[in-house]
Amino acid sequence: MKKKLLSLALAGLMVLGLAACGSGGGDSAGDSGNTTSTAQGAAFKLGGTGPLTGEAAIYGQAAKNGAQIAVDEINAKGGDIQFELRYEDDVHDAEKAVNAYNVLKDWGMQLSLGSVTSKPAEATSALNFEDRIFALTPSASSVATIEGKDNVFQMCFKDPNQGAASAQYISEKKLGTKIAVIWKNDDVYSKGIHETFLAKAKELGLEIVSDTTFADGNATDFSVQLNDAQSKGADLVFLPMYYQPASLILSQAKNMGYAPKWFGVDGMDGILTQKGFDPALAEGVMLLTPFNADSSDEKAQAFVKTYKEKFNEVPNQFAADAYDCVYAYYEALTAAKATPDMDAATLCDLMMKTFPTLKFDGLTGTEMTWDATGAVSKDPKGMVIENGAYVGLD
Incomplete structure (x- = not known):
């Protein structure tokens, strides 16, 4: 009980720190620390690892930022599904990703966003499988990330x-x-x-x-x-x-x-x-x-507008995939009638049964589906860079 109260106190201090340092209520794009979002009531603890510093930080920061926007939107609705989000830095390194995963596990992570890049994800997905913590990675696309792991799914295309x-x-x-x-x-x-x-x-x-x-x-x-x-x-x-x-x-x-x-x-x-x-x-x-920031799609335009306002830059595909991950969780948890008092293993079983039944419309695809292996089915978009922006080829 003391340990639980201490964890809650630390989480509260972390939120206050972020509120004091953030801009416009969100993290700055250059922030290399983790993120904790407090919901209005009982919440599912959602954690992920990514390169928040180092040469690959553009991917990890984008994924964290995209997930943050989705969590903020969902929590603002005040419904039964609320999230507490936390990201840990893995510096695009498998060993550091394992350490980051264990920090999240000690924090009480119930659902996982896996890791952002493939090599770290191969290491952490093995732990997701062993610990029976369901994972939905936004962007780790290697086959080994999901191969032989029935509770690890992908939002991105497999390699x-x-x-x-x-x-x-x-x-x-x-x-x-x-x-x-x-x-x-x-x-x-x-x-x-x-x-x-x-x-x-x-x-x-x-x-x-x-x-x-x-x-x-x-x-x-x-x-x-x-x-x-x-x-x-x-x-x-x-x-x-x-x-x-x-x-x-x-x-x-x-x-x-x-x-x-x-x-x-x-x-x-x-x-x-x-x-x-x-x-x-x-x-x-x-x-x-799978994502075009210049799309005329209303949902994409709203996401890009919010992202620019919060982080002062244009979101990339990694941000959009992570945003979709959180909303896919939202739909799966709603469909499964899951509650935040369930332990990770129970939620893992529910997510494994529910995800293959979904038809999910997101920023990175419409009517997305998952098979039992965790692979996603969605159509890629051909893009060309013109005048410093992505333009659809089709």
């Missing part, structure tokens, strides 16, 4: 789906005749997309003229990869990677006078807001992503 969908899109739109691929061999995200892209490209008859790779130790000089692509006449380069190395590739290609078409994946979402990056270098870059 194989991204690879195959990208090849299909390039083929259907006739975007390139000779294609080069540059990928990162020590990153499960990049590796998974690369493998399925090649398989689908072969099936569709796409000509892959260059297939080169890199790792952390040589992720600054891409002259070998670019020279190989250029010398073999590649008119489109596929980049299954996060935006940091992609930004260097775009810059170095310009310096050597190589100007193919560029096609990326959802990990490149965020490149336009990278510090020190010239957005003009990304002009014409195409990618598949």
Whole structure:
């Protein structure tokens, strides 16, 4: 009882601290600490880990911010479903993600948003499975995140789906005749997309003229990869990677006078807001992503407006996916008639039964469904960067 009272007291102090430091009632986009939202009554404890600091912080901060907006909206309704949200920093590191997960578990987490990036998520999803705490990750897309774990679900496309969908899109739109691929061999995200892209490209008859790779130790000089692509006449380069190395590739290609078409994946979402990056270098870059901040959709416009007001920047796909995660939980908990006095294991069973029955409309897709493996079904959107903004290709 004393431990519970101490936890509640600490949570209350944390909320007061956030209220004192925040702007407009929300976290600042640069805040690297965790987030705790207090509901109007009894609430479900919802926790997640993500890179809130470090090179991948743009992803973790976006996910945290998107989830925060959804929690604030739901709690403001004052209904039976309320949330208390807490994020812990994992610095895009699997070991630190495990430590962050354990902090959340000690806090009393009942439902999880998993981890934001794939390698940390593979580590924490194993703990979700072991502890029977249901997880719905906004953006960790590796197959291993959900494989063999019946209580871990994804809001994002699985890596194989991204690879195959990208090849299909390039083929259907006739975007390139000779294609080069540059990928990162020590990153499960990049590796998974690369493998399925090649398989689908072969099936569709796409000509892959260059297939080169890199790792952390040589992720600054891409002259070998670019020279190989250029010398073999590649008119489109596929980049299954996060935006940091992609930004260097775009810059170095310009310096050597190589100007193919560029096609990326959802990990490149965020490149336009990278510090020190010239957005003009990304002009014409195409990618598949489930969210378009420039959409005329009323729900998307409202989200973007709120996000800009709270965090002074345009939300990316990671923010939208996390927002959708919270609302998907809201619908699943409502449908299951769940109550916050239920323990994590009971809620886990309910969520496992309920999610495969949902048809969910969110920012990142309509009539989304989940199968029993935790994989989501929704349609990607083709985007191209024009004048520093995403524009629909379709």
